[in-house]
Amino acid sequence: MNRRTLWIGLFSILFLIMLSTAAFASDFRFGKHFSDHTFIGPFNVSGLTEAEAIAKLTDNFVEMTEKAQVALLYVDTVVHVPVELLELNVRETVKQAQSGIDNPIKADVSVNGLTTLLAQQLPIIHPSTASIEKIAAAIEKEMETGIMPVAVQVIDYLEETELPLSEIYSFNFPVDRVSQQLNNAFDRIDGLEVGPFETISMMEVLDGIELSDDEMSILSSVVYQAVLQTNFTILERHTRSSLTPFVEGGFEAAMNQSLGLDFTFENPNKTSYRFRTDKMSDSIKITINGPAFYYSYVPYISEFTSYKPRSVKQFSAFVNEGHTVVANEGREGAEFVVDRNIILNDEVVRTEHVSKDYYPPVPRIELHPLTNKTASTSLSQELQNQGEDREGANTNQNEMNGKLMENNDSSSNRNMNSPENEIIEGQAIYDKSGLPIKGK
Known part of the structure; x- marks a missing residue:
């Protein structure tokens, strides 16, 4: 019985070996x-x-x-890798593949x-x-x-000594x-x-330092000039109606x-x-330190236009005859267009638009004395100008001049102290916008 059991066991083992061999031969x-x-893939x-x-x-x-x-x-x-440097190994890919799963491409x-x-494309x-x-x-x-496109960050695989640093x-x-x-604020920037x-907010950076809006605008404008020499993205920037003191036109960040x-x-x-701030004898130098940029960024004012202020004459009972009071000296307006050159190996690769800042002119306002003679002359001139723009200007002008003379004659016979002509002392004179005019 033991012998029979032994033969059966040997026969089973032999059968399994033959079956495996047949399967291997079939698979091969x-x-x-x-x-x-x-x-x-x-x-x-x-x-x-x-x-x-x-x-x-x-x-x-x-x-x-x-x-x-x-x-x-x-x-x-971005450096594009030529397809000549790439090879997809079909046999090795299939050889390593396993059934029922997602397999990688070799x-x-x-x-x-x-x-x-x-060496050719990134010599820095x-x-x-x-x-x-x-x-x-x-x-x-x-x-x-097998999904395209593929992008690899070179800087992730460089040693610190292989990464060039620069001072911008x-x-x-x-x-x-x-x-x-x-x-103190410059010290905070250092x-x-x-x-x-990362996004940087100057409000958050300067939080806790008591600064006026002018001082904050000066500092942010200095930082703005530094940022323009990088590829950083400007997210929020403002200008005023008049340029912040000590700030160069076109580079304001109010x-x-x-x-x-x-x-x-x-x-x-x-x-x-x-950012680094270095204090010298006569100035504070601000720089940005980090991995060298492939390109150089050079901002400049490409266009500048100035606008002369208008002179506005206004009349006031508070200005003595023969005198003129300058209520506002006025200010020239300006427009600054800023562009930026993208430079590689001392050659301009392209030029991009950065900003256009406009500061409107402020008119010069002169206050002149208010007299009957002045009022009559002004009314006569106004009527004359209106008449020249119409057909039959001569006829209409004569009629209006005649009416004006009649009005002047009749007004000369009136009592100048009558309520309709009386100028009350201390009475405010208003301009066309409804604001009171102050004069001496």
């Missing part, structure tokens, strides 16, 4: 079949053998490679080709071979899904214009870090605490930058 000869819900290979999957994916991979969009991102520039990136590309960085291999591996990892010069502000409060994709008018900007890069 005909190729394994992928079960349902088997994908390689975005391609469905369910029910296909390895040979059939290779045949299908070969054409798909060729088309995918031709349309591949692989980009290397560095701060403010991509290969030429390290030598990538080294040449970075000096990556080691190890860093370039990391960048190549990152591209291969991103291409596993901005502005020297004279120290004789700095109050103690403004000096060391301010702007992280990746603030108003009561109205909540702020100056805000955003760092669109995956790198951090830090």
Whole structure:
């Protein structure tokens, strides 16, 4: 009985070995079949053998490679990787694929080709071979899904010593214009870090420092000039009806605490930058330190237009005859158009519009004495000007002049102290807008 049991066991083992051998031979000869819900990248290979999957994916991979969009991102520039540096390995992809799951695409990136590309397109960085291999591996990892476009941040795979840092010069502000409060505010700016994709609000930065709106506007304008020399995005900026004192036209970033008018900007890069303020004997220098930009940004005033103020004559009973009082000296208006050159290797790559700031002129207002002679002359001149714009100007003018003379004759016979002609002492004289005019 034991012998019989032994023979049965040996026969079972032999049968299983033969069955396994037959299955292996069949799989080797005909190729394994992928079960349902088997994908390689975005391609469905369910029910296909390895040979059939290779045949299908070969054409798909060729088309995918031709349309591949692989980009290397560095701060403010994009470097496109040529398709010649990319290869999708069909056989290795199918060999590693497992049934019933989503499988990655095996991509290969030429390290030598990538080294040449970075040396030509990004000469400001000096990556080691190890860093370039990391960048190549990152591209291969991103291409596993087969979804385009693919973007890789170069700066994520560089060592700190391989990342160039720069001091972006901005502005020297004279120290004789700095109050103690403004000096404290400059100290607050020193060391301010702007992280990746971070938004900075000057209201929040200066919170807790007692500053006037003028002082806050001066400081934010200085920061604005610094920011214009980067690729930072301006989110909120305001100007006044008249230029803030000590601020250069076209570069104003006015603030108003009561109205909540702020100056805000955003760092669109995956790198951090830090503001520095250096106090010198005659000025305060503000700079931005961080990874070097690929381009240089140079803002400038491309157009300037000045507007002369109008002279407005007004008449007041409070101005003595023979005298003129200047109620408002007036102010010239101005318009500043600011553009910015984007420069690479001392050549202007492109020019972009930044802003157009307009400051309206303020009219010069002169107060003249109010007399009967003046009033009559002014009325006569006004009637004459109206008559010249109509047909039959001479006839109408003569009639109006005659009426005017009659009015003057009759008014000369009237009592000048009558209520309709009396000028009451202390009575306010109003201009056309309804505001009282003050004179001496």
